[in-house]
Amino acid sequence: MTSEKTVLITGTSSGIGLAAALGAARAGWTVIATMRDTGKAGVLLRAADENGVADRVQVKRLDVVDPESVTACLQEVIAEHGRLDALVNNAGAAGVGTIEQSSLDDVRATMEVNFFGVVTTTRAALPHLRASGGRIITVSSVGGVVGQPFNEAYCAAKFAVEGFMESLAPVAATVGVGVTVVEPGAVASEFVANLGLDIPALLAEAGPYAPALQAYLSRTQDSFANAQSPAEAAAPIIAALTDERPPFRIQTSPWAREFSATKLADLDGSAVQDLTRAWVR
Template structure:
């Protein structure tokens, strides 16, 4: 792939998306850095300027839950650059809770941004990626392989993304499009901070699940204290972007590889239960 190639990345106002946009530009790509609210582009633009790649980072509005927004953004990219060589599906939102204490609408909202948004962006981009013989790279999560307590809706959406991409990969390959999923563990970013949830409020209304939720939150805070940086987690995205033939599944750390490996070798489900059960007691 040449230095004139164009990559569209969703969810770039912070975290992995921001780091991936800057790193892609540093690798010589034109990075179309998208976000729902372009008023939040300040951190990205500052990081791009500090890296000396501001001229290769272009901010555009894109809301993955709005089909019209996706179409308008892609139309602009093709009109301005003539091609799209890669799509990085990064936009997403965490959600903490358990189904008895939540609502079906909460689950639908999690699926809308984390799953249907990925499907919609991928579907819209594929004609352009076919033309360029490009690739789809999707940030999933170790939670897309191992179901985690109090992450039912989030993990369900990420499982769905993994199944969708695993099914799409051989089909897309017949028309020259490579498909990869990138699986981070804990990342020190604004992702969890931007939950839009009052965790103290969730805990106060947890009822019979209070002890389990307290144990889970304590364990989670500890894991995020030892998290990867967004730049570390974004490095495998650039690997997938630039490799001649990237792997379908890439973890972002040795810890993530070990964690996912438990599930991938767990034929009867007991290993995962033994792994995550202590998180809630």
């Protein structure tokens, strides 16, 4: 067991999760770096060694859509470290498509990973975080604030995450647990690459939506050409871990703040609709 603060981070095999694990370790945390497939841990472990924090990073298997996996991982953490001081909900999966051409199974799978995975892990961690007066930090997205074309299921899941955490935050505060959501914009990571999109096939199958999809994909490819690095996007997570009183909502870049502000000041929805319509024409 240890008196050092311990953080569990989901989805650490690449991207923001990997960068957050390294950043937290450099900040002095004991990091439980979890992933569904621990066979993908090599990149993280090599980076931890190169950064001189290998002794602070411990890889464990955790699949957010498997409650037994979540429970087993947390039991191991408490048995080995005696405490859990923070949970970073980062694991997620992107999805591109529109509802008429997506199966309900596809939609449910997106919700399962991006929303119910967060709910499952948060629920299991809360007793331990109450004991330590800890924190829940959840990686949402600007897609959890502004609905985006061809991302109905993904944005629905992220909207649900935002509503869940916004509702939980005042309740958790009564038992000493802080809650923060972090909203990245475009990030140059494997998150989008892992979609494995066959763009010609997507367009061929899009039927009447093909012109709109082509416009959306062109705009999205341009935005990712100027994306944040995973380390830049992870920096606010580390700040939320270490600041005395982090805010509830943090955007990871000036662009993300401006983009989210469009929605938060848009009482009748017209500003968002004007913005996103331009993406598909």
